Amino acid sequence: MHWMVRCARAADPCPGWAAWKVMIMAIFALSLQLLIGYTGLVSLGHAAYFAMAAYATAIMAPQAGPGNGWLLLLGALGAAALLALVVGALVLRTRGIYFIMVTLAFAQMVYFVFHDTKIAGGSDGTYIYFRPEFGLLGARPFDVNDVTHFYWLVLGALVLTVAGLAVVLRSRFGHALVGIKHNEQRMRAAGYATYRYQLGAFVVAGTFAGLAGYLYAIQYGFVNPEIASWHQSGNAMLMVILGGAGSLAGAVLGAFSFVLLAEWFSTLTKHWQLLMGGFVIVAVALLPHGLISLARGVARRREGESR
Template structure:
């Protein structure tokens, strides 16, 4: 039987997984602010800004799912968009064309499709390591892209539509209507809260501690009796399922899906969000998603060559803050701490 991971001599403790809970007040403040924003915004610009923030939060869920692999399991995947896209396509293909479908059943179908694909892909790619792992994940994602792009399964390169947004009945009542932008916004916010809370609980569990141990020293964890392949496969499936949740919400928001959401650009954007915000931090993934999407929106209003501005910002941010934007407060506080130490002497 495997021993206690933290009891192993020199074993890494789960600093990163516990950090979000030490900053619990910060999470509460963020979620409270996001919850009241639709009430604070004026009606003139409400629709645009609420839809934009809904998109940002969906991308934050997507980045959080990849953070589990990159930041905690040490698995750099360049094919994470495949699970996002499969869930979005499953939502579109399962949604009835004659009227609104059951949102809960569509959610189950989308998550099941994403989890099943992640299980199959993970079982194969986890037999490789290093750059081979990165390239094989990319290859599988491109296979998914070409399945949707080059076949007539779901509209080919033109994509497919969801003609009616689903309904979410709860105990015979309908607490929210996703055709209302504010209601859909709160639905996405609830999904983001559940994603952060769910991943934080996973990382604080024995499973999460084992993942961090495997990331730091896989051979030692094997010697301690841990089935590292199973733990990594479990992380792969969990990450794919949360990516599927983001894809499901994306499909509902736009009512349209096309093969581009399965392209390597989508996986690359998620990886940039994780790197920009800070690998190994749930808060970093959320901060990276907010920064990336909002800056992209702003830069695109300034010039059609906005990718140059975005690329320059990312290069400068990574150079100055190698641990991501989430470390900015700590970096700014460092000079004051040093001054305080000097005065005490």
């Protein structure tokens, strides 16, 4: 029986599902943070890479079989990275508002490919009827059908994402991206091939978004075209803005706040988007540098009191 059906029929449906969702969205927000916060590229089409990886997982799953979790992961990341490479090579030739609109246009193209064709179920989407297994040297160290094991898998992916992006940002490549964000013309005059650096950042960000899409697919066991819509990209952007642009911790904090508040507001009223919109407006007005600035202020205050 499909695991989502089991969860739906259980007395305590899918324990830990909120934690899974929060961490997966945190990975998604972190991937966009690399573009917005560190490279200065405001993309409204980031959901395309998330959706590409999720659909690649759903399409390849029957052929790969339940024992090939690593193969599915590589295929999903490869599909997301390839799409990011193709799209980035084109959209990075534009600037400003044109860049934002072109990224949105490409994302909508991906949405309509999945929505209006028979690929993976069309507008109805498609199911994944088993969770993949991850073998290691012939052993099965964990079982993703187990709630606890899957929780640690997603948490490990989040930790690796933070660590991987931190390494990237501390490298010469990362410093070049920050320099391009602040003054691209000066970086170009200094001899940096800014287009290649931006394209590299685009591919890295798309790959990490693909990781989030892969985990989303095996979490829910179902994908549909809505995950490629502009709403999904907008949500990721709100997470980055809410948490604080230019901070990995801010992206994680923004994702946690956004997802948990959305779940809470939805229990209060069916018009929960109004509450969420109001909260984001107030938060941005009071904390223009995001929620992370509040956390930093509290930390500095405690440090001062300890002295």
